[in-house]
Amino acid sequence: MLDQVTKVHDESRQGEAFAPEATENQSYSKKFYIESYGCAMNFNDSEIVASILNQEGFGATRDIEEANLILVNTCSIREKAELTVRKRLTEFNRLKKSTPGLLIGILGCMAERLKSKLLEEEKLVDMVVGPDAYRSLPALITEAGTGQKSVNVLLSREETYGDISPVRLDNNGVTSFVSIMRGCNNMCTFCVVPFTRGRERSRDAHSIVREATELFDNGYREVTLLGQNVDSYYWTSADDSETVTFPQLLERVALINPLLRVRFSTSHPKDITDEVLFVIAKYENICNYIHLPVQSGSTRVLQLMNRTYTREWYMKKVERIREILPDCGLSTDIITGFCTETEEDHQQTLDIMRFAFYDLAYMYFYSERPGTLAARRYQDDIPEDVKKRRLAEVVELHRQQSEANMKKDVGKTFKVLVEGTSKRSDEHLFGRNDQNKVVVFPRENFKKGEYVMVKVDSCTSGTLIGKAVQ
Structure with a gap:
């Protein structure tokens, strides 16, 4: 999808290895080392994996030299991330040659997309595990231990891991993520997520509130509710006696305790409603901050991206947010150089930035991702030097806006x-x-x-x- 990411005040982490202090102090017969790449959802998935492995006698370690199992939780969103993962797998394989019995596995979106290539052609890993197959890890580890290559990348319409209590690998102890849904039904033409994470399904609302409550009871004071498109969260109980929408879920989590801050990410502009905004306004502990990806300021390009809204519609949504939440922080994603983008389209993106005046922006130039609808339908026809020049102009404008947004808070x-x-x-x-x-x-x-x-x-x-x- 995208390459050459430029981030301003970016909270995401690339290639970090985590191990909780609690497991380091417990006695485990085996050790696993895990690195995570990409979005917050991937880091949350790594915590689910850690919980499953703990039950199988594996404790997390930050010392790769003592690991019996190395796992890399991957992202397919950008080509740069995939190249980084390949480099790391090559390094791990050098370690494997001097460490008898060491197993290497790849998890997540890249595993789903490149399963056969990683297993057979490049022989970089012993096992490949897709985002919906983490429960099968114990069996896959056993199979790989016999010398067989093991793989499970089946996608599920039901799996949410709602019954698994994640092991918190980032021992910040104050802020944490809670996954509320998996997959995505939006078929944005530039994006691989619907193909690597499957269809959208919402997690049991009671399990979400229970997990957030446990975090608060354990000293955490902020949770971020995660989903590819949180505003489309919609859970119905098995007997159809209860239905919970996203604003209702947001309110339930806010009511756990006034000292528990609540954030959420990501919102799709077509789905965030006034009801969500009014819930934010009602509760002091729900943060006045919304991540609202625009991707492009051109209606023509938005249509090619299958974003299902127009430039004018997006601007009205920003106006509504400002009306209900005057002090709301606003962030976005922007892609430059998408297929057929003209200078006029690019200027419209700069113009919508001036209108929204974002506090934070994640800015990229487009690079084609295999398997996406854009790769099948459109020609990647914008020269790279043009993409980079347009990206530089977007970055410079945002730098100016970010500085102005910071200065206006001086004295507050x-x-x-x-x-x-x-x-x-x-x-x-x-x-x-x-x-x-x-x-x-x-x-x-x-x-x-x-x-x-x-x-x-x-x-x-x-x-x-x-x-x-x-």
Whole structure:
């Protein structure tokens, strides 16, 4: 789909390995090492995998040298991510030659898309496990241990892993993700997700509330509800006696405790409703922050992308958000150089950026992903130098807007949830405000997980800087 991603204040992580302190302190006969790439959904999936492996006697480790099993949870969204994963698999195979019995497995979207190539042609892995097949991991590990290549990439219309309590691999201890649905029914022409993660299905609402409650009881103070398109969440009980929509679910999670902050991602512009906006406005602990991908400012290009909304419709949605939630932070995704994009189309994208004035943007130039509808229907006909030039113009405009958005917050006071120590100074803490902006302030006697009122007195292009006030 996309390549050469440029991120501003990007919270996503690429290729990080995690192991919870709890499992490191327990006695496990075997160890697994896992790296995750791509979106927050992938990192949440890795926590589900960790829970399944714990039940089979595997404990997580950050030390690859002591691992009996190496897993890479992959992303197929960008070509760059796939190239990075291939490089890592090659490095792991060098380690395997000197480590008898070591098994290497690939999980997630790339596993689904490139199963035969990775197993047979390149011989980089011992097992391939798709996003809906993690329950079969124990059997696949046993099979791979006999020298056989093992694979399960079957997609499911039912699997949500709702009954599995994830092992929190990122031991931040303050913020966490809760998956509320899997798959996607939107057939955006540039996107591989419907083919790698399958059809959309919503998780049992009671299991979501239970997981979020357990997180709060264990000291977490923020949850982000995850889905490819959270606004289309729609769960019905087995006996059809209960139905829960996304705004209803959002309210249920907010009611767990006023001290539990609630975020969500991602919203599709065609599905986010006034009801969602009014629920956000009603509850102080639901953050005023919405990720609303636009992709392009041109109605013609949006139609080619099968985004199912027009430029004008999107702008009206932004206006409605501003009307109901005046202080709402707004972020987006933008693709430059999609098939047949003209200079006029590109200028319309810049224009819609000026209209929405995003706080945060994830900006890419288009590169064709095999298997997508765009790869089948359209010619990737925009020269790479043109794509990059247009991307540079988008990035520069957003840089200016981001700086202006930061400056307008100087002098204001925000409620900040402390997430940890600043990377630049042990004497400072950092957290985020309601609009998802990073705030840094002197440590004093405050601790991780506390809420602190901070008055902003200066800023950089990506961080608000202030001091705690009473």
